Amino acid sequence: MEQQSLTMVILNGKGAGNDVLRAAIGTLRQEGFPIEVRVTWEHGDGERYLNEAIERGAATVVAGGGDGTINEIASALAKRPPSHRPVLGVLPLGTANDFATSAGIPEEMEPALRLAIVGKAVDIDLARVNHDHYFINMATGGFGTRITTETPEKLKSALGGVSYIIHGLMRMDTLKADRCEINGPDFAWQGDALVIGIGNGRQAGGGQRLCPSALINDGKLELSIVTSQELLPTLLHSITRDDENPNIEAASLPWLTIHAPHPMTFNLDGEPLSGTDFRIEVIPNALSCRLPPSCALLA
Incomplete structure (x- = not known):
């Protein structure tokens, strides 16, 4: 051998x-x-x-x-x-x-x-934030970030990914949008965002498919902005269905910038990063990773 x-x-x-x-x-x-x-x-x-x-x-x-x-x-x-x-x-x-x-x-x-x-090893993209922070899966901001960072460890150990949703339901009284401005190639948006998902992968927070079309080898990031005050139906829609959601602004971009008048916190695969200005860009073919041959995230 x-x-x-x-x-x-x-x-x-x-x-x-x-x-x-x-x-x-x-x-x-x-x-x-x-x-x-x-x-x-x-x-x-x-x-x-x-x-x-x-x-x-x-x-x-x-x-x-x-x-x-x-x-x-x-x-x-x-x-x-x-x-x-x-x-x-x-x-x-x-x-x-x-x-x-x-x-x-x-x-x-x-x-x-x-x-x-x-x-089999395949080349995949990575996302870089403000030049020296990275995420392989997703960056989330807004209410979803507060939930994933605040969910108690005991609840996570007992219930796994469902714990994030349960804790979120318990904290609906703290629902508050983040005012911000997001720009990218041929894309501009400003307003109040309840949840922002920037996906190299498709899901975060224990199964919320915020970026259902994301691919990890297409040189793009999927942006999803939840704008609706009806957060629960919107999130349930993202968990259970892949069709277009009227309460979500979406775009596919190689890079984007986010500016907020007050500090926001983004969760980069579980690691919090706070600030008022963020530049998020994709690094094509950044890593080689062993994935299943039928991997849905590959173009």
């Missing part, structure tokens, strides 16, 4: 005790795949382990966790020159796993790990 290249699995600390994953790693090691595991404990660990993986000559780095963990590893990869950039694999171990779900990555550990190691 030919010598297989090293795979480094970088696990979020919350997933380190997953016995099913441990068994899956054991199975693939027995098949001859050299796999090493590192567990993150504090901010910066992901990038440090990625640097170690590159020094060790790893062909693949697998991000094991939720959207935040995938974001951390993808962001670190984007900062490396292409010649020193391993392929990204994804193990869905988070609460919502919005990116993995949209991409069709298996929920079961062994098929997901096998895909991450031997699946």
